[in-house]
Amino acid sequence: MAKKNDWVRIHRNVLTADQRTGKLPEDTKQVPFEMWVKGHLMNDAAEIGDKVTVTTIVGREEHGTLIEVNPCYTLNYGEFVPEILTIDKQLRAKLFGGN
Amino acid sequence: MIVDRSYQAVTGRMSEIIEKAMGVDYKKYESGSIAFDYERMMNDTGYTLEDVIRIQQGVNVGNTPVFELHNLTKLARMCAKPGKGARIFIKDEASNPAGSFKERRAATSVYHAKRMGYKGVIAATSGNYGAAVASQAAMQGLKCIIVQECYDSKGVGQPEIVEKARKCEALGAEVLQLSVGPELFYETLMMLEDTGYFNASLYSAFGVSGVETLGWELGHQFLEKYGKHPDVVVCANAGGGNLTGTARGLIKANCPAKVVAASVDLSGLSMASDQQFNRKSFTTAHTGFGVPYATDPDHSDVPRSAARPLRYMDRYVTVKQGEVFYITEALANLEGMEKGPAGNTSLAAAFSLAQEMDEDQIIVAQETEYTGAGKHLQPQLSFARRNGIELLLGDPADEIPGTNIIFPSRPELLRAQDADLDHMKYSLIRRQIRGVETLTDSDIEYLAQEVRASRAYVLKAIEEIKGAVK
Numbered sequence: 001m002a003k004k005n006d007w008v009r010i011h012r013n014v015l016t017a018d019q020r021t022g023k024l025p026e027d028t029k030q031v032p033f034e035m036w037v038k039g040h041l042m043n044d045a046a047e048i049g050d051k052v053t054v055t056t057i058v059g060r061e062e063h064g065t066l067i068e069v070n071p072c073y074t075l076n077y078g079e080f081v082p083e084i085l086t087i088d089k090q091l092r093a094k095l096f097g098g099n
Numbered sequence: 100m101i102v103d104r105s106y107q108a109v110t111g112r113m114s115e116i117i118e119k120a121m122g123v124d125y126k127k128y129e130s131g132s133i134a135f136d137y138e139r140m141m142n143d144t145g146y147t148l149e150d151v152i153r154i155q156q157g158v159n160v161g162n163t164p165v166f167e168l169h170n171l172t173k174l175a176r177m178c179a180k181p182g183k184g185a186r187i188f189i190k191d192e193a194s195n196p197a198g199s200f201k202e203r204r205a206a207t208s209v210y211h212a213k214r215m216g217y218k219g220v221i222a223a224t225s226g227n228y229g230a231a232v233a234s235q236a237a238m239q240g241l242k243c244i245i246v247q248e249c250y251d252s253k254g255v256g257q258p259e260i261v262e263k264a265r266k267c268e269a270l271g272a273e274v275l276q277l278s279v280g281p282e283l284f285y286e287t288l289m290m291l292e293d294t295g296y297f298n299a300s301l302y303s304a305f306g307v308s309g310v311e312t313l314g315w316e317l318g319h320q321f322l323e324k325y326g327k328h329p330d331v332v333v334c335a336n337a338g339g340g341n342l343t344g345t346a347r348g349l350i351k352a353n354c355p356a357k358v359v360a361a362s363v364d365l366s367g368l369s370m371a372s373d374q375q376f377n378r379k380s381f382t383t384a385h386t387g388f389g390v391p392y393a394t395d396p397d398h399s400d401v402p403r404s405a406a407r408p409l410r411y412m413d414r415y416v417t418v419k420q421g422e423v424f425y426i427t428e429a430l431a432n433l434e435g436m437e438k439g440p441a442g443n444t445s446l447a448a449a450f451s452l453a454q455e456m457d458e459d460q461i462i463v464a465q466e467t468e469y470t471g472a473g474k475h476l477q478p479q480l481s482f483a484r485r486n487g488i489e490l491l492l493g494d495p496a497d498e499i500p501g502t503n504i505i506f507p508s509r510p511e512l513l514r515a516q517d518a519d520l521d522h523m524k525y526s527l528i529r530r531q532i533r534g535v536e537t538l539t540d541s542d543i544e545y546l547a548q549e550v551r552a553s554r555a556y557v558l559k560a561i562e563e564i565k566g567a568v569k
Binding site for chain 1: 249252262268277278369477490492509
């Protein structure tokens with residue numbers, strides 16, 4: 001549940017698949033053109049999935065479906081890729097010797 | 100008054116929206132035929148190179164250091180024939196406030212926007228330019244909206260672009276994220292129309308002239324520090340502004356260095372494909388932008404692009420994704436510098452090209468970029484593996500974009516490949532003359548400048564193209 005002024009993230013389809021332009025690969029033509037943006041909730045209260053309006057950080061109004069409250073950054077360094085170590089070891093051995 | 104916001108209506112209003120959002124009337128540079136007055140457009144910014152230097156200094160942009168990479172040079176010499184292996188340098192553009200050379204492009208645009216009384220700036224970019232504009236807007240007190248292509252239809256974001264969004268937001272910008280497709284341009288036009296903000300286009304004369312300082316600095320730094328000019332400057336090439344601006348700056352500094360374009364080879368992948376969007380590990384500096392923008396510079400977000408790389412490049416090479424990741428790892432392990440992979444595209448090429456050059460010559464990779472979660476080879480490779488891309492050690496020449504990433508199993512296997520520059524020049528000429536009955540004398544001259552060739556070259560090309568059509 002989100003309340004007025006909460007920092008939220010919304011989603012909206014800007015164009016449906018059939019409204020999209022002609023010069024597109026077949027796979028892209030099949031899907032809508034979507035948008036995500038963050039802002040302060042203008043509705044008094046809302047649940048995830050509700051149609052809402054927000055004010056973005058620059059003061060623009062946007063509308064869409066509420067998908068997240070206090071949206072977080074989930075990016076990280078991923079699962080370790082051990083091949084990198086093979087490269088590192090080889091480079092160091094080549095330049096500085098093996099031991 | 101109700102404004103029609105349909106796709107057709109908005110894109111139909113493009114020229115008036117852009118004119119209002121930039122204060123530039125592009126029509127005045129047109130000849131009515133193919134030719135347009137490129138130099139007049141570049142000079143019409145109202146800012147000389149000295150002005151741009153002053154503006155950038157005022158916002159802590161530019162004057163970045165050059166570093167000699169002694170160990171990478173040594174490694175290149177171990178791979179090269181005796182007597183070969185030029186000294187390899189990088190220009191540490193990551194030391195700009197927002198972490199890339201793109202801030203040079205942003206500084207002039209944002210400065211101009213502020214001077215013209217705009218309340219904010221908008222840029223359509225998924226790359227470092229977003230952070231650069233956001234940083235400059237923060238410094239100069241303007242509002243900022245970054246419009247980026249970020250997600251596929253499953254809502255999966257490219258890690259590098261997700262990181263760019265985070266950074267832009269950290270710098271106070273609004274980030275409007277979109278799914279895959281060229282309609283990003285339509286959305287950007289609507290934003291410009293709604294807000295009345297300045298269009299801080301990557302392709303404006305303000306932006307590209309901002310990069311001239313990079314070439315200018317190279318032209319002076321080497322003379323002052325090493326007593327000679329660099330022999331080759333390698334520029335990563337996507338939209339062409341980096342190479343164009345750098346080359347123009349080198350010319351203004353009377354530096355005779357050859358200018359080489361380098362792009363990551365993503366041949367076979369469609370840039371507008373929803374399903375292929377997350378099958379690439381580089382979101383910029385790749386052939387998917389580099390080649391189409393070089394051969395058709397004006398398909399950008401301004402009527403006439405200031406980025407016209409075929410006017411300035413001596414050579415165009417491609418490197419594989421696996422090779423750029425490899426050199427990124429080499430830079431960390433042999434030089435102690437951890438930088439973003441995309442910014443090392445020119446370094447991968449330089450490592451290979453250095454081996455063709457004599458030991459007393461100098462080659463410069465003219466940028467680095469910041470790194471961090473998402474924008475680092477570890478998350479990019481992990482993301483690739485999750486998307487079914489095979490990671491292998493072997494010969495990068497066998498790499499198939501979207502299927503595998505092949506790291507060189509030996510440094511000797513890192514080999515930049517020459518792209519067919521004549522093919523690109525012909526492609527540009529073919530596009531420009533399409534549907535034109537008679538070409539004027541100034542059209543021929545213009546085309547010669549566009550492809551950096553003689554009039555005879557252009558006339559021969561036209562004859563062959565028309566012959567092939569018949």
